[in-house]
Amino acid sequence: GREQGWRVAASSRLTPVAAALVNDDPVAVMADPDLPDAVHAYLKAQFAGCKNVTFLAWDHPVPDVAGLILVTHRRVALPTVPTVLYPPVLYVGIGCRRGTPAADLRAAVEQTFAEAALALESIAALVTAEVKQDEAGLHELARALGVPLRVVPLDALRQVPRDGLTPSAAEPRFGIPGVAEPAALAASQGRLIVPKRTFTRCTVAVAVGGVTRDA
Secondary structure, three states, X not given: OHHHOOEEOOOOOHHHHHHHHHHOOOEEEXXXXXXXXXXXXXXXXXXXXXXXXXXXXXXXXXXXXXXEEEEOOEOOOOOOOOEEEEOOOEEEEEEEOOOOOHHHHHHHHHHHHHHHOEOHHHEEEEEEEHHHOOOHXXXXXXXXXXXXXXXXXXXXXXXXXXXXXXXXXXXXHHOOOXXXXXXXXXXXXXXXXXXXXXXXXXXXXXXXXXXXXOO
């Protein structure tokens, strides 16, 4: 899945898993139930025909096997150090004041992810409205994180249902239901998991959806 933007946690133990797969030793895969259905289908397809691979429920007791693979978009804390795979399923909607530096944007994103126990490695894209497409800080942050910056046209933002969205000052000015929340929803075609967080110079929201990341 690397070519599709999947990432491996730095603490992962890849060698035992690779050896178990090669030697037909038991391998357990535990996928976060909150991941999109497409991710679960992708995993089943990748391991199809591997008789030594067993899929276990996320709340199953951690098995004592060398080949343990966790698939999630969250930060996990376990007594063992398995292989943790992060699929690119998180779309980070960002609205900001003109000229907001990348450092401020990054601090806001990192705080949002830390408080929600989400993994930065699962970011599929940063997303904003077309009125913010020239913001240098957004482009710099996307490059630093190694993800694309998606720009959503205003017309597409107007199509996002307003039910459940946080009131926004962008409504009277641009006729859109906001920037951070609707941008994340429009790009992910999924669901909002972190409503808009407001910081001094920017807003951040996170949606989950999809299974691959744009190049």
